[in-house]
Amino acid sequence: MYEVVVAINVGIFIILALSVNIITGYVGQPTLGHAAFFGIGAYASAILTGRYGVPFLLALPLSSLISGFIGTLLGLASLRVRDDFLAITTIGINFVVVAIFQYVPYFGASFGLSVCPAYIFGIKMNYIGYLYLTIFLILLIIFFLKKLERSWFGLAMGGIRNDEGAAASIGIDIKKYKIIAFILGTAIAGIAGCIYAHYMTFISSVDFAFLTSITILSMAMVGGSGTIRGPIIGAIFLGLAPEVFRFAMEYRMLIYGALLVLTMRFQPEGLLGERSYLWMTIKKLFRETKDIKEIESGAKDGNS
Amino acid sequence: MAILKIEKLRKYFGGVKAVDGVSVEVERGEILGVIGPNGAGKTTFFNTICGVYRPDGGKILLQNREIQGLTSFQIARLGIARTFQIVKPFADMIVLDNIISAIGINRYKSIWGSFRNCRTNEAISKAKELLEMVELEGYEQEKAGALSLGYIKRLEIARALGINPKIIMLDEPCAGLSHDAMEEFIQLFKRLTTEGLTIMMVEHNMPTAMALCDRMIVLDYGEKIAEGKPKEIQENEKVIEAYLGKEEENA
Numbered sequence: 001m002y003e004v005v006v007a008i009n010v011g012i013f014i015i016l017a018l019s020v021n022i023i024t025g026y027v028g029q030p031t032l033g034h035a036a037f038f039g040i041g042a043y044a045s046a047i048l049t050g051r052y053g054v055p056f057l058l059a060l061p062l063s064s065l066i067s068g069f070i071g072t073l074l075g076l077a078s079l080r081v082r083d084d085f086l087a088i089t090t091i092g093i094n095f096v097v098v099a100i101f102q103y104v105p106y107f108g109a110s111f112g113l114s115v116c117p118a119y120i121f122g123i124k125m126n127y128i129g130y131l132y133l134t135i136f137l138i139l140l141i142i143f144f145l146k147k148l149e150r151s152w153f154g155l156a157m158g159g160i161r162n163d164e165g166a167a168a169s170i171g172i173d174i175k176k177y178k179i180i181a182f183i184l185g186t187a188i189a190g191i192a193g194c195i196y197a198h199y200m201t202f203i204s205s206v207d208f209a210f211l212t213s214i215t216i217l218s219m220a221m222v223g224g225s226g227t228i229r230g231p232i233i234g235a236i237f238l239g240l241a242p243e244v245f246r247f248a249m250e251y252r253m254l255i256y257g258a259l260l261v262l263t264m265r266f267q268p269e270g271l272l273g274e275r276s277y278l279w280m281t282i283k284k285l286f287r288e289t290k291d292i293k294e295i296e297s298g299a300k301d302g303n304s
Numbered sequence: 305m306a307i308l309k310i311e312k313l314r315k316y317f318g319g320v321k322a323v324d325g326v327s328v329e330v331e332r333g334e335i336l337g338v339i340g341p342n343g344a345g346k347t348t349f350f351n352t353i354c355g356v357y358r359p360d361g362g363k364i365l366l367q368n369r370e371i372q373g374l375t376s377f378q379i380a381r382l383g384i385a386r387t388f389q390i391v392k393p394f395a396d397m398i399v400l401d402n403i404i405s406a407i408g409i410n411r412y413k414s415i416w417g418s419f420r421n422c423r424t425n426e427a428i429s430k431a432k433e434l435l436e437m438v439e440l441e442g443y444e445q446e447k448a449g450a451l452s453l454g455y456i457k458r459l460e461i462a463r464a465l466g467i468n469p470k471i472i473m474l475d476e477p478c479a480g481l482s483h484d485a486m487e488e489f490i491q492l493f494k495r496l497t498t499e500g501l502t503i504m505m506v507e508h509n510m511p512t513a514m515a516l517c518d519r520m521i522v523l524d525y526g527e528k529i530a531e532g533k534p535k536e537i538q539e540n541e542k543v544i545e546a547y548l549g550k551e552e553e554n555a
Contacts, residue, residue, distance in 0.1 A: 152418040155405035158397050166392035168376035169354065169385065170467050171409035180415065226396075274396070 004127045008199055010239035011134035012192050017219040017231035018141055019188035024217065025225035026154070027181040028161030029078050030087040033094030034216050037186040039208025040097065041067040041193025043107055046115040046203060056118035056125075056198060064190040071186025075179035094210050101205035112204030115197045130199045137195070138232075141188060145228050157181060161226075218256075222263045224270025224279070233272050307332040307502050308353075308384075308471055313362035313372075315345075315352045315526075322348040324526035325362070330471070335493060335503040337517030337534075339510075341547055345526040346506045347389055350473050353504075354386050355379040366470075381409060385469035387460040389476050389506070395449030399440060402448050402459055403431035406466025434462040438492065454485050461492075472496075474505040478512050490516050514538070522546065 020034045044063035048054040054062065074093060081089050101107045118125045125133070148154050156177045159167030164174050197203050215238070223234020238256070245252050263271065272279045306329035315323040322345045330336050338346050352359050355376040364372040366382055374382075394402045404427050411418050435441050438458040443451065448459055457477060464472050477493075478486045486509075493503055493516060507513040513520065514534045522530040522537060524546040530537055537543055 147419065147421075150421050150423060152405075152408045152411040152420060152422045153415075155397075155401060155408060155422050156412055156418060158401065159394055159405050162394040162396060163392040165356065165376070166388065166394065166463075168356075169380055169388075170406040170463060171377050171380040172405075172412050173377050176415070177412075 001127065004131055006240070006243055008127065008130050008134055008195075010236055011131065011138060012196050013216070013219060013235040013239040014138055014232050015134070015141060015192040015195075016189055016216045017223065017235040018138075018145065018228070019185045019192065020216050021220045021225055021228075021231045022145075022148075022181055022185040022188070025220060025227070025231070026148075026157040026161065027178055029178065029181070030083065031074075031090045031185075031213075032087050032217065033074075033090035033092070033097075033210070033213050034185075034189055035208045035210070035212035036094045036097035037067045037071055037189040038193045038196070038212065038216070039101060039203075039205070040070055040186075041190030042115075042197035042203050042208065043101060043113065043193075044190065045194035046113045046197045047107075049118070049198070050113070050116050057120060060191065060194050063194040064187045067190025067193065068183045068187030071182050071189075072179060074186065075182030078178055078182060079175050091210060091213075094208075094213055098205045098209050101208070108204070110204075112202060113197075114202050115200070117201060118198040125198070127199075130195065134195060137191060142228060142232075149228070153177070153180075218260050220270075222260065222270055224273035224276060227270075227272065227274065230270045230272045234270065237271070305332075306330055307367060308504075309363075309365040309368075310353065311363040311365070313349070313352060313364065314360045315348055315357055316360050321345075321526045323352055323359075323523075326521075326523065326526070326528045327362075328521050328528065328531065330502055330504060332502050333497050333500055334518040335497055335505065335516055337513045337520040338504060338506045338523060339508075339513055339520055339537075340523035344523040344546075346523055347475055348526075349523060350386065350475055350504070350506060353379075354384060354473060377412075380467055380469075381413075383468070383470035384473065385464035385467050385471070386473040387457070387464050387475055387477060389479070391453065391456045391460055393448040393451070393456050393459055393463075395447065397448055398444065399435065399446050399448050399451070399459060400428070400431055400444040403434055403462050403466050404428065406463045407431060409467040431466070434465055437465070438462045439488065454481050457481065461489075465496075469501070471502045471504065474503060476506050476508060478507065478509055486512060 016034065016038055020031060023029050023031045041063040044066040045059045048059040048062055049056055074090065077089055078086050102110055107113065156172045159172050160174055160177060168174055219234035219238045220231040222238060223232065224230025241256060242252055245255050248255065267276050269276050308330040310326060310328050312325045312327055313323055314325055326349060338349060340346050351357050353364055355374050355378065359372050362372065363370055366384065371379055371382060394405065404422055407427050407430055408422055432444065435444060438461050440455060440458050440462065448456065451459065461477065478489055481489065497503060517534055519532065520534055520537045521528050522543050529542045529546060530540045
């Protein structure tokens with residue numbers, strides 16, 4: 001059971017890291033308040049299912065929509081402020097959202113909210129169920145992101161990330177694509193929030209505080225932002241770190257922080273970024289085995 | 305008939321008159337040079353036409369359609385491409401994708417359409433064609449940021465051509481290039497105009513500008529002080545004065 005719980009946790013982090021990566025990795029907009037949208041998804045689903053009796057399978061897309069809708073506002077803000085100012089704005093949004101959860105009685109205030117268990121087709125979800133659901137959603141998101149990377153949308157985002165002036169000079173509507181990227185990223189974070197709420201059965205504002213935002217962002221950055229494999233590996237790596245270093249409980253944050261600093265110093269593109277040492281090695285190994293296979297098959301053809 | 309007509313274009317930054325009432329007509333298929341001493345407002349002039357800045361006055365007519373006040377991406381979609389004085393490649397993308405992203409100019413209009421696959425055979429072959437034109441074949445899979453300055457300039461020209469423009473505005477395309485590369489560029493630009501493309505260019509290097517341009521305008525302190533064939537410009541007293549300063553009476 002312990003393994004399943006850890007796996008679900010890591011799975012939720014994978015979804016979050018992939019979602020923040022759309023905004024920071026693909027379009028290159030700094031966002032340090034992503035946990036706010038994780039929280040909005042969680043609270044939205046908790047309230048929809050608990051107070052309005054909305055079935056879980058409907059609450060899942062709805063909470064994503066609500067999160068994405070509020071994400072639009074952040075997207076609009078990103079058109080006005082840039083770079084470090086945007087980063088600070090996103091931190092501010094995170095604090096505001098957490099404060100609303102913490103002080104508004106409708107959201108349970110400082111008591112938090114208990115979340116009713118999820119039923120799918122009348123069957124109550126157990127941990128294994130949540131694990132399968134998480135894995136299914138991760139696969140769905142990866143499929144979507146793969147498609148996104150290969151699309152004109154992907155090129156538009158790449159253009160904006162590299163140089164907005166140049167992107168505009170080839171007809172890319174920067175505002176439109178920035179906002180959509182924010183909507184996509186925040187909506188996916190909302191999905192993660194919904195699963196988290198129902199699987200934890202209890203949520204409170206601290207779960208979605210600034211520290212969570214930093215954790216999510218670190219996962220994407222350490223893994224290698226701008227790729228799909230990076231955030232996944234980053235989420236697994238940093239998601240498992242607290243479990244692996246459980247013996248060094250007091251030093252957990254220290255180890256975590258040190259890992260971050262070391263990655264940024266020596267592998268700024270992330271462990272599995274496009275030009276990182278690890279990824280280059282993997283690619284080289286892959287190419288070599290391929291070459292050997294080709295030579296072998298060539299030799300066979302020659303003999304026959 | 306003029307493809308691009310600029311009437312009394314003005315752009316002020318506070319009290320600085322960067323572009324002050326410049327009028328010019330650009331004929332289809334010609335190479336129009338924009339020259340002038342440092343700080344004359346050449347790049348601002350270009351940026352105002354391209355929609356980077358909103359003009360404070362005057363009109364810009366592209367094939368008789370008023371385009372002043374539109375933003376960069378809209379003007380690009382209408383067929384005005386550009387390169388940059390300080391190169392702006394999509395550095396972390398491969399060369400091929402840099403070009404394909406420009407070829408997709410009409411795909412960015414609809415959100416749903418832009419979710420389609422961009423690396424179609426058609427787009428790739430067109431991108432390769434453009435890369436061949438600027439002699440960048442063989443570099444398709446390189447990161448654009450890893451190229452040398454000269455190659456990035458070529459890349460920018462290919463990218464600008466990728467949007468299939470009517471007019472291309474080149475901001476110092478030859479600056480920082482070797483003599484041979486410059487010769488190649490000159491040949492390329494001449495060939496492009498015979499295919500119906502109109503070129504406007506800022507150029508600092510006088511011999512290059514003289515060799516390349518059909519006509520020139522000279523800007524000084526944001527104002528147009530001369531217009532004409534390179535030969536005429538060379539002998540224009542106002543131009544000499546702007547570049548070298550006024551001769552003292554008793555010198």
